[in-house]
Amino acid sequence: DGGITQSPKYLFRKEGQNVTLSCEQNLNHDAMYWYRQDPGQGLRLIYYSQIVNDFQKGDIAEGYSVSREKKESFPLTVTSAQKNPTAFYLCASKEKQQDNSPLHFGNGTRLTVT
C-alpha cells in the first residue's frame, strides 16, 4: 500500500542535541511538507519542498533544517537552536505543490526534549 512513513513514533533527546526525523513516501508525490502540531494550535508549516533538491522555508523554519536528495525522502533535523522543540511533528506529501490534491499525512513523530 502507498503511504507516508514517519519514524520513529516517539523520540526523546537531551537539550542541546540535534535530532533527525525521518519521512519516506512511496506515493510518487513531488511535494513534501513538515508541520508542527502543538496543543490548542493549528498545524504550522516548518519547511516544504516542491521537487527534488529544492526546499523552501515555511512560517516557523528557525531552528530546523531539511534536505531533499531523493523524491521519496524529506528528513527534518531539529537543531539545538530551536528554543521549544518538544512537539508532535507531521510530514505530508501531495502530487504537486500547486494543485488541488489533498495532503497525505504520516502518523507523526512525537519529540520530547528535556
Next chain:
Amino acid sequence: KNQVEQSPQSLIILEGKNCTLQCNYTVSPFSNLRWYKQDTGRGPVSLTIMTFSENTKSNGRYTATLDADTKQSSLHITASQLSDSASYICVVGGTTSGTYKYIFGTGTRLKVLA
C-alpha cells in the same frame, strides 16, 4: 490576517446522536476548504473537499456545507459512532504569490460515548 476558527473547541455526544462542527475563515484568496479527521496520535486524513462553487458535499455519514459569502463551513456527522471520536480540522487552501498555502484551524475534539 488569514485565519481559520473552529467551534466548539470540544464536544461530547452519545453514540447514535448527530452533531455539527463549525468553521469560519478569513483566508484570501480562497481556493478550497477541506475537513480532516485526526485520530489521537495519528496523522490527519481528508474527509471532504469543497471549492468556491460547491454548497454541500457528503462522504458517508459526514456532510460538509460551505457558504462562500459568509465564509462559513460546517461538518455534520449523522448517527455518530464510537469510532468518530477524533479531532476534526478545517483547512483552507489558496494561492498567494504563486505558492499554494494551507491555513489550518485548531480543530474540534469530538468524544462519542457509548
